[in-house]
Amino acid sequence: MAAVEYSEHMDAHGEDGMRRRDFLNLGAVAFPAAGAVALLYPLINQMNPSADVLALAQIDVDISHIQPGQAIKTIWRKQPVFLRNLTPREIQEANAVDVSTLRDPQTLAERTKPGKENWLITMGVCTHLGCVPLGAGEGENRGPFGGYFCPCHGSMYDTAARIRQGPAPKNLEVPEYAFTSPTTVRIG
């Protein structure tokens, strides 16, 4: 009660009173917020993923059967992923591009793992509006840059899956992954 009277008194005397009143109001809000955090903690803790859910967040893919020039599609977190074994020529084509001319400048080396530049692993999701580009399946149209071609609105990706022409703003996304053996890739 005393605090309210003090605030009204100061308010009548100008700006300083206004600031003091704001401070008092903020103090009143701070205590219930602390209580809310304490209540939320057990709820958030309960929502932490269990071990089996975490396992689903990662997949192991056998790449031993993918020959140079071939690619496969798999599904990870309900989205398509392309795993492609680039030929020496496709690597050469990707490295011959002046990166500064690209819409989303990245080298092939930045999009692959050291010593494994032939393994191009990307999401199979066009960065324009999310269609699945062609080019990973046998005999599919890879477009004029030899990588992937999105049939929805004509985005064209090169052999490093970088956007070269069409409306897509970004390169095909490279997901988190690691080689767990020379022939196994763990995605996620």
Ligand code: FES
């Ligand atoms: S969704 Fe691929 S070009 Fe539009």
